[in-house]
Amino acid sequence: MSLLSVRDLTIVYDDVRAVAGASFNVASGERVGIVGESGSGKTTLALALMRLLPPWSKQESGSITIDGIELSDLPEERMRRLRGSKAGMVFQDPLTSFDPLRTLGDHLSEGLRAHGETDRGRRRDRAVQALRSVGMPAPRSQLARRPHELSGGMRQRGLIALGLSNDPLLVIADEPTTALDVTIQAQIMELFATIGAPGPQADMGLVIVSHNLGLIRQLCTRVIVMYGGRIVEDSPAPDFFARPRHPYAAALRDATPRITLRRGEVASIAGSAVDLADPPPGCPFEPRCTYRLDACAQSMPELLAIGGGHWVACFNHDAVGQAPRNAGADGPAPSPAPVLPEQPVKQLVVGEPLVVVRAATKVYRVRRRKLHALAGVDLDVRAGETVALVGESGSGKSTLAHLVLGLQPPTSGTVRVAGDNPADPRGGVRRQQRMQAVFQDPHGSLNPRQRVGDAIAEPLVNLGMPGDQRRRRVAELLDEVRLGQALAGRYPHELSGGQAQRVAIARALAARPELIVLDEPTASLDVSIQTHVIALLRDLQREHGLAYLFVSHDLVAVREIATRIAVMYLGRLVELAPWEQFFEQPLHPYSVALLSALPRVDLAPGAADRIVLAGEPPSPLDAPPGCPFQPRCPVAQDICATSPPPLSPVSSDRQVACHFPGSLISPGSSPTAR
Structure with missing residues (x-):
């Protein structure tokens, strides 16, 4: 029996289907990676597996089963007992996952007590063992430290120890290495690699959400690709990296930089991600696809088995990775924007x-x-x-x-x-x-109450540039960073991460x-x-x-x-x-x-x-x-x-x-x- 079974799961925020008809299984010993661009629905899916979605969301249809227990109608008290004992969760930012006023030992002890460990001495011993199992240096002394006293890598180890402390059958990790250095990432990957490997965690399963395909390649046995809230490919990891069969999966793999390519050879995915508030009637990837057929614009392809444990939702999956591209029923389909740089x-x-x-x-x-x-x-x-x-x-x-x-x-x-x-x-x-600066968080760098055009013009105001010249310079900058002048009237929250970073770059360029x-x-x-x-x-x-x-x-x-x-x-x-x-x-x-x-x-x-x-x-x-x-x-x-x-x-x-x-x-x- 599968550790995790998801069937026809649909999650709705207001009128937006963030996840639409997702179905997959995770077996004992499997490490499954869920990948896709921001807005693809992967984090919503991960949170739904633990019933941690916000109250304004709704499970419109489908079922989630962990170790044979259906979660949809499970009372909250039983759900709390299931979290930690049957399934553990590791979040992206450990600093916001911990109570800053409590020690690491308090967090671990609380989780153990909630699942039946009443003896204080045994809770302490089990907490030390959990920290030791994730490679925490001097684990006994770390119990008295608060989250802010730990480095990023140590906080993440503490969060993983918290997720594993009650020996769950399934571990769900949402971007657990995004904020970590590559050396600490390697250590965390070594920890996750013990799940499903011979040893005490051989029967555990892992679901890991990440946009780092290199991490997925080194860690996972299966890859699930999401786009527009849908699973578009579910494949054994070696098959996915050798030849993905969905056009989006292939584009995502090819857009991943690698040190063996020449500089500038990395492909980019043309166009913008689908707007889930106004999805197209057919395949959500069709407007960006180089393999599209006439049928793609009219109907949604189902996720179908193509052999070898490989599933794909594409009418033209046999052509992916093969020449000639762009073969449609009525001749070649239009090509997308050229690969950057030109x-x-x-x-x-x-x-x-x-x-x-x-x-x-x-x-x-x-x-x-x-x-x-x-x-x-x-x-x-x-x-x-x-x-x-x-x-x-x-x-x-x-x-x-x-x-x-x-x-x-x-x-x-x-x-x-x-x-x-x-x-x-x-x-x-x-x-x-x-001299100017561009920082990591573009939305945090922009005034949320200031329109894009005003944000870009602000340095020019400081330099005393007249209004007409400012407006021309802002239009010039928006074109220069390939956003277009129509974005000048938008607010930062209306922009994607990539658009907001381009606005930050345009603002930095304003004063030349x-x-x-x-x-x-x-x-x-x-x-x-x-x-x-x-x-x-x-x-x-x-x-x-x-x-x-x-x-x-x-x-x-x-x-x-x-x-x-x-x-x-x-x-x-x-x-x-x-x-x-x-x-x-x-x-x-x-x-x-x-x-x-x-x-x-x-x-x-x-x-x-x-x-x-x-x-x-x-x-x-x-x-x-x-x-x-x-x-x-x-x-x-x-x-x-x-x-x-x-x-x-x-x-x-x-x-x-x-x-x-x-x-x-x-x-x-x-x-x-x-």
């Missing part, structure tokens, strides 16, 4: 240094102790180039970006942008708005800056939208000669845009290299570990062992002596524990801070195509 990436002319950082340190005082967020960083950003800052959370990336933006002054050292001190409000770089600091600009976007935004940034850089300081933990996105890559660890720069050399042959062991930890769609599960770093970065309050990376380094030797290596040149355009550069080689690595 032209090969041109070689940029890189100029003189625009940003000059010398011996920059930033020290904060925390409970009478000094926290060194930056420790003597030297870095240049030249006109026309993109310098990417990469590293785990707490490495100092955002602190350095804030110093460059002038949001904070350095404790010591100097920061200059176009020769001026950016922290000086009287300086030319601030007064003339020669020379430098844009981009802080995780694609982190919250689907892979297809990421491709559009990265291509747009490259085009704008070519047209305007912009310099970018690009802060990101997404190395695949970094590879698509960076000129040089600066790797940071515990407030220090540990490697600086041209992007080609970094991806072909990283020299610092930490750089090798970052690349090795990437979940990749082009690497079969088990084809190569990843380098999974033990533990988490040490706190800057307790930085280790010698090389800061040596406690986690696979090749550390005695000298590393006593002598910090300086950032030294290894060639004319490359620097590394390591006593033994190049001594660690990433397993399964191969030269990167340029």
Whole structure:
């Protein structure tokens, strides 16, 4: 019997069908990934499995069965007992999943007590065992800590421990690694990989919702693809990644960046996601599809078995992945918008240094102790180039970006942008708005009460530009970021994530800056939208000669845009290299570990062992002596524990801070195509 059985499930918000007719099973030992763009219905489906939908939603039809128990009419008291014992849930943001006033031990104890464990001593022992099972360092001592005292990776481990503490049959995880660094992602993936593997969790099942196809490739045994609230493909994972049979599934796979492709070869999905408030009469993907037939616009294809445990909802699934494309009943269907970028990436002319950082340190005082967020960083950003800052959370990336933006002054050292001190409000770089920023959350960066046109015009108002010129400039900018002038009258909540990020970019371009600091600009976007935004940034850089300081933990996105890559660890720069050399042959062991930890769609599960770093970065309050990376380094030797290596040149355009550069080689690595 299946652990989970979903039949003809339809979930409605007001008049919008967020999930329409979903049916699938999850068997014991299966790890099932649910993928799709934002708005596809995957999170609504995951929440429905635990009956956690908001009160304004309605289950219009269908059934959900967990371990033979039908949930639809189950009283809430029995449903509460089922949550945790039969099915555990792991959410995307652990910080909002915990009560900030209670300790981690309180949370675990409450869950165990609710499911019948009345002995306080046994609850404590089981809580410690649950934390130990998910790799929490010093688990007994972590019980007394509150969520804000834990790092992101430790909070996520605590949330997973909470979900597993009562030994559920089924684990449901909604984007559990989205906010984590790649090294911590690798650790969390190792935890989830024990579900269904030989051992104590062999009979468990996993449902994981993610837009990271690399993670799904490395972790899952089956893949379910959703579009427009419908399941359009349900396939064994090897078959999906070898040859998806629904046009949307194929487009989604092809839109995933990978380090084995040449820059600019990643395809994008043409058009916009379907509007569920006004869906088309036929297949919801038909307006964007390159394989559409006449029947696709008139009727909805059913999810049908095509053999080998593979199900697909497409009238023309045999043609997907085969040539010729666009074959319709009446001849070729119109092609979608061309794949971005339309032209090969041109070689940029890189100029003189625009940003000059010398011996920059930033020290904060925390409970009478000094926290060194930056420790003597030297870095240049030249006109026309993109310098990417990469590293785990707490490495100092955002602190350095804030110093460059002038949001904070350095404790010591100097920061200059176009020769001026950016922290000086009287300086030319601030007064003339020669530098702008684009942040991670576009909706959080825009005033919700301000129309798009007014938001873009605001920097121009500050510069004293007359009204007629402002309106022309706003129209020009909306066209430049490929949104169209009709969006000028909309409010931010009426925009998708990709549209809102383009508005933020247009606003940053308004005053014609020379430098844009981009802080995780694609982190919250689907892979297809990421491709559009990265291509747009490259085009704008070519047209305007912009310099970018690009802060990101997404190395695949970094590879698509960076000129040089600066790797940071515990407030220090540990490697600086041209992007080609970094991806072909990283020299610092930490750089090798970052690349090795990437979940990749082009690497079969088990084809190569990843380098999974033990533990988490040490706190800057307790930085280790010698090389800061040596406690986690696979090749550390005695000298590393006593002598910090300086950032030294290894060639004319490359620097590394390591006593033994190049001594660690990433397993399964191969030269990167340029």
